[in-house]
Amino acid sequence: MAAHDPLDHVVDHNYLELPWWTPPTYEWKVELPRIPVIGVPLTRFMVMELIAAVLMVLILIPVVRHISARAVTRGGFMNAFEALLMYIRDEVARPAIGGHGADHFLPYLWTAFFFVLFNNLLGMIPGLASPTGNINVTAALAVMTLGTVLTAGIREAGLAGYFVGLVPHIDVPPVLKLFLWPLMFVIEVVGLLIKHIVLAVRLFANMFAGHVVLAVILGFILVAKGTLFYFVMPASITGVVLLSLLELLVAFLQAYIFTFLSALFIGSAVHPH
Known part of the structure; x- marks a missing residue:
């Protein structure tokens, strides 16, 4: 897999690459079909997003049922997910949005956090990919946050x-305010859009850059020739392992940042200046 262009493994394709351990390609390519009726080609990022959604259903619904049915959660797995759910509620949503009114937005914030997290983590599995390393995916997530912000503010x-x-209130003479208010309105609307554009770009850039670096370092192995190969190979593998551990941290961190900023934007809509 390292023999290809490193960018080839961080962009979308209409096939899945499954690692294999025999030459010459060291991989299987599974072509993906078109979506019936609409005829749109299925891509690997679509498959990853579907896997993430299925994992959320299979994991979170039993976890929530377990928590609801018991006064004390039992088991390390259940406790870990309960800790994440409670942290998003108590340390992200309620402080950013305010009080128990934040609980109305918890379903979206929880969904956004785990969807981003699972998509980030899927890219750490050989043969799979991180859809959050694609600007189209993160843009769609940012549009959903923008829709939630507008709905909350208008409601x-x-x-x-x-x-x-x-x-904001402008303490100037009425004549001057007549010219300043429209200008301020345009600036605020553009600023609202820019905040959500940055929300998409931040997640995309961090995930995309991390996987490119991993692919490039691994690609050094096949570039090295002769005796140099025996020095480059262990160094590259060690570097990839250490950076992969860092990528695990980044996967959680970026999911948290996306959720935290989404909560802040919702809070600013519910409680304007």
């Missing part, structure tokens, strides 16, 4: 009230 203050509330 709280009404359509006109929300957009008027974007502009």
Whole structure:
């Protein structure tokens, strides 16, 4: 797999690459079919997102049922997921959005956190990929956050009230305010869009860059020739292992950051300046 262009393993394809241990390609390519009716080609990032969604259903629904049915959660696996759920509620949602009103947005925040986390972690498995390393995927997630922000703000203050509330109070003479207010309104609306664009780019850039670095370091093995190969191979493998441990931390960190910023944006819509 390292013999190809390193970028080949961080971009989307209409096939899956399954690692294999015999030459000449050291991999199997499984072509993906088109989606019936609409005829859109299925890609490996779509498959990864579907796997992440299925994992969420298979894991989180039993965990929530277990927590709801017992006063004390039993088992390390259940306790680990309960700790993550409670942390998002008590340390992210409620402080950022405010009080128990934040609980209305917990289903979205929990879903966003685990969906991003599972997609990040899938890229650590040989033969699989991280959809969050694709700007289209992170842009779709950011659009969902933007939709939640707009819905929360409009529900709280009404359509006109929300957009008027974007502009802070301007203590200037009325004549000057007549010119400044429209300018401030445009700036605030553009700023709202830019915040969500940055939300998408931040997640994409971190995940994409991490996998490119891993692929490049692993690719050094096949570039080395002769005696140099025996020095480069252990160094590359050691570097990939250590960076992979760092990538595990990054996978959790980026899921947390996306969820935390989403909660902040929702909080700013519910409680405007």
